[in-house]
Amino acid sequence: DKGTYEYYMLKEIDEQPVAIRRMLDKYFGDTGEILIGDQILNDIKAADRIYIVAAGTSYHSGLIGARIFESWSGIPTEVHVSSEFAYEQPLLSENPFFIFLSQSGETADSREVLQNVNRAGFKSLTMTNVEKSTLWREATYALPLMAGPEIAVASTKAYIAQVTLQAILAYALSDRIDLDLEQELSKIAVDIQAIVDDKAVFEKVANELLVPAHSAFYIGRGADADVSLEAALKLKEISYVQAEGFPAGELKHGTLALIEDGTPVIALLTQPKTAGLVRGNIAETQARGANAYTITTKALAEPGDTGYVLPDVDPLLAPLLSVVPTQLLAYYTSLGRGLDVDHPRNLAKSVTVQ
Ligand code: M6R
Numbered sequence: 001d002k003g004t005y006e007y008y009m010l011k012e013i014d015e016q017p018v019a020i021r022r023m024l025d026k027y028f029g030d031t032g033e034i035l036i037g038d039q040i041l042n043d044i045k046a047a048d049r050i051y052i053v054a055a056g057t058s059y060h061s062g063l064i065g066a067r068i069f070e071s072w073s074g075i076p077t078e079v080h081v082s083s084e085f086a087y088e089q090p091l092l093s094e095n096p097f098f099i100f101l102s103q104s105g106e107t108a109d110s111r112e113v114l115q116n117v118n119r120a121g122f123k124s125l126t127m128t129n130v131e132k133s134t135l136w137r138e139a140t141y142a143l144p145l146m147a148g149p150e151i152a153v154a155s156t157k158a159y160i161a162q163v164t165l166q167a168i169l170a171y172a173l174s175d176r177i178d179l180d181l182e183q184e185l186s187k188i189a190v191d192i193q194a195i196v197d198d199k200a201v202f203e204k205v206a207n208e209l210l211v212p213a214h215s216a217f218y219i220g221r222g223a224d225a226d227v228s229l230e231a232a233l234k235l236k237e238i239s240y241v242q243a244e245g246f247p248a249g250e251l252k253h254g255t256l257a258l259i260e261d262g263t264p265v266i267a268l269l270t271q272p273k274t275a276g277l278v279r280g281n282i283a284e285t286q287a288r289g290a291n292a293y294t295i296t297t298k299a300l301a302e303p304g305d306t307g308y309v310l311p312d313v314d315p316l317l318a319p320l321l322s323v324v325p326t327q328l329l330a331y332y333t334s335l336g337r338g339l340d341v342d343h344p345r346n347l348a349k350s351v352t353v354q
Helices: 008-014 016-027 038-045 056-073 108-120 134-138 157-173 181-196 199-210 223-239 248-253 272-287 319-336
Strands: 049-054 077-081 096-102 123-128 141-144 215-220 242-247 264-269 291-297 307-310
Touching: 008 016, 008 319, 016 157, 016 181, 038 123, 038 141, 038 157, 049 056, 049 108, 056 077, 056 096, 056 157, 056 223, 096 108, 096 157, 108 123, 108 134, 123 134, 123 157, 134 141, 157 181, 157 319, 181 319, 199 264, 199 291, 199 307, 199 319, 215 223, 215 248, 215 272, 223 242, 223 264, 223 319, 242 248, 248 272, 264 272, 264 319, 272 291, 291 319, 307 319
Parallel strands: 049 077, 049 096, 096 123, 123 141, 215 242, 215 264, 264 291, 291 307
Antiparallel strands: none
């Protein structure tokens, strides 16, 4: 039920803090211990490589998850688009473990991969929002995302839940990281609430910058490059503005030719290691007339920025915050263009054909 909301998508964006809190209740015990079965953890620890397989927004959350798995658990991790992996399987490591990410649990391409994985006798884990779905039933293990039903075609809270659950799992697999994840995630839930309370800011930016645009760019480096893909997908999907997400440093190897007077370039700037370089890339686009907008953290903000400032956060978890303004920008661009936000043309919520 949409309640007072005009569209499910905005309701689901607003539910993201609750989705994280529900996950904290489910996966953390009273003394901060993580409640994920030892068998799953032991099977993953025994693997020499994790393969994350997913489609669309779930694939984008996998890109973030892979960074977290590698950094916290030290297990090499690859991420693959399921429709490619199913038919062009890369050379596998000797002892792989597969993680399937899927909001619906019904994506046909991912199921095709899971069937191959099962035939080969490899172990797998599905993280899905729909218990008892096909991917839930057919994997060795399954963990629920707890995000509650997601009705809008554009996936929002499932992405947040997938990144959160991958972080919890990576944390459980590691014994050497110096971070109180439960506390950090609680703070992130509060921070997301503050961002969604700033809706009016994003409505204005969408109307000025994106509603009149023919095309738009999201740029960033590292985890920000991954979020730029998700941000661009969301914008394309519901507002039909042609959008590209791009590793900021790659721009000058061709794509910079597309920047002209007034082209919106939204830079994600949450990674301290590369912030200076991204600043340089923003300047390169501005010199070609781009209309630049930054989504950055407090520590990396500079006077004179046109943009939105997020609270400071662990850089690996920054995508949980930085994606939210991009969801709201996509929402208000679609709304401003008079489109049916929840039902973009040509798309289905669950893609059950290959
Ligand atoms: O149900 P799944 O997570 O497996 O679906 C994967 C994609 O079809 C899905 O994320 C799609 O990209 C969304 N509509 C994007 O908002």
